[in-house]
Amino acid sequence: MASKNQLPTETRVIIPIPEAIERTTNWRNFMKSKTAEADDKMIPKAVYISKQDIMSMAKQCEADESIAGVRAYFTLNDEFSEQFKNEVTFLMVLVRASDVKPFGEDILYIGDDGKVNTVAGNSNVYDYTTPCPDVCDVTSPLFTGIERK
Numbered sequence: 001m002a003s004k005n006q007l008p009t010e011t012r013v014i015i016p017i018p019e020a021i022e023r024t025t026n027w028r029n030f031m032k033s034k035t036a037e038a039d040d041k042m043i044p045k046a047v048y049i050s051k052q053d054i055m056s057m058a059k060q061c062e063a064d065e066s067i068a069g070v071r072a073y074f075t076l077n078d079e080f081s082e083q084f085k086n087e088v089t090f091l092m093v094l095v096r097a098s099d100v101k102p103f104g105e106d107i108l109y110i111g112d113d114g115k116v117n118t119v120a121g122n123s124n125v126y127d128y129t130t131p132c133p134d135v136c137d138v139t140s141p142l143f144t145g146i147e148r149k
Contacts, residue, residue: 006102007068025145044088045143046136047129068097068104087131
């Protein structure tokens with residue numbers, strides 16, 4: 001039986017800097033349009049993920065050949081508010097290739113032995129992210145929307 005797995009094996013796309021600036025500017029403009037008199041400092045712009053956290057997930061991927069990749073879910077730590085900074089983060093979860101689920105299966109639970117189980121407290125969902133603007137390069141054209149030459 002042929003695999004029904006439709007997960008891409010590689011998703012890396014190199015984005016030209018002008019396009020990256022345009023896309024991040026589009027995001028900020030979209031967020032401003034959704035909030036009343038949005039203070040630019042309150043608009044989530046990016047998330048930071050440390051090298052150590054990336055390497056930790058890579059190690060898990062290398063240890064289990066059934067893992068196809070990682071899925072990142074957008075989250076808000078609290079209910080949306082126009083008065084407070086809304087911290088957008090990503091919840092990261094490993095994804096296993098599946099013949100019955102064409103876009104893979106989130107591995108939500110994993111035990112200390114590395115085997116999947118559903119025991120409460122054995123979550124395999126991680127928040128490795130630190131939201132910007134708290135830890136951003138505020139001079140980056142991706143942050144400001146202005147390319148310096």
